[in-house]
Amino acid sequence: MIEFYNVSADIDGRNILRDISFRIVQGEFAYITGPSGAGKSTVLRLIYMDLIPNEGMVIIDKYSSAKIKNKEIPILRRRLGVIFQDFKLLPDRNVYDNVAFALRVTGVKGAAVKRKVLRVLAEVNLGHKRNRFPVELSGGEQQRVAIARAIVNNPFIVLADEPSGNLDEQASFEILNILEKINRQGTAVLMATHDNTILKRYPHRVIKIKEGLLNK
Numbered sequence: 001m002i003e004f005y006n007v008s009a010d011i012d013g014r015n016i017l018r019d020i021s022f023r024i025v026q027g028e029f030a031y032i033t034g035p036s037g038a039g040k041s042t043v044l045r046l047i048y049m050d051l052i053p054n055e056g057m058v059i060i061d062k063y064s065s066a067k068i069k070n071k072e073i074p075i076l077r078r079r080l081g082v083i084f085q086d087f088k089l090l091p092d093r094n095v096y097d098n099v100a101f102a103l104r105v106t107g108v109k110g111a112a113v114k115r116k117v118l119r120v121l122a123e124v125n126l127g128h129k130r131n132r133f134p135v136e137l138s139g140g141e142q143q144r145v146a147i148a149r150a151i152v153n154n155p156f157i158v159l160a161d162e163p164s165g166n167l168d169e170q171a172s173f174e175i176l177n178i179l180e181k182i183n184r185q186g187t188a189v190l191m192a193t194h195d196n197t198i199l200k201r202y203p204h205r206v207i208k209i210k211e212g213l214l215n216k
């Protein structure tokens, strides 16, 4: 489902990742850990093909980094749900429209939009805040909107780049509870974090990166 074969990646001519190989299987929950600057976000960028390896190959679903065409990358990304430390919500749209937007760009129309948006907002316990704007929400609530938006297209995996990095402990635990619930429903989760409290409290497979190499 996700396979890295001896992947090396450079950014602006500087080598960031070297000879990385691992795979994530269907329905798995795994962490990518390592100190700041280790290359965690770069691994996630390789998965959503914001970056193409200099050497080796990344296989995501039926797409290979060696063969994918530029016009296929948005189609691949619809199969992935991505969330970030800074939420990246649209500030001028309410909660409902932030989620509906992600659905409409994939061509979903009419009553199906409302049904799907309300279903995922219920999943993240935010149905009652559907008319609020991001600025009216706590950080934890904003991240839950981002999760709803990430899962509304039924991705096979959620990629989470330090999703609790801006949140207090209570809000972080809520995010992890939701990610675990999504995972129990069959969606794989790959989460970059360096938060040891989370790793201990929510134990899952750990993929360690240090200075661009998998730490075995």
Ligand SMILES: Nc1ncnc2c1ncn2[C@@H]1O[C@H](COP(=O)(O)OP(=O)(O)O)[C@@H](O)[C@H]1O
Pocket: 011, 012, 016, 034, 035, 036, 037, 038, 039, 040, 041, 042, 043
């Ligand atoms: N857009 C970029 N331009 C230049 N260097 C970058 C860029 N993105 C990441 N890097 C460098 O790549 C290395 C790994 O970064 P990153 O993957 O963001 O690490 P992490 O997410 O583990 O903190 C760091 O040394 C960082 O400075």
Ligand SMILES: [Mg+2]
Pocket: 040, 041, 042, 161, 162, 192
């Ligand atoms: Mg990072």
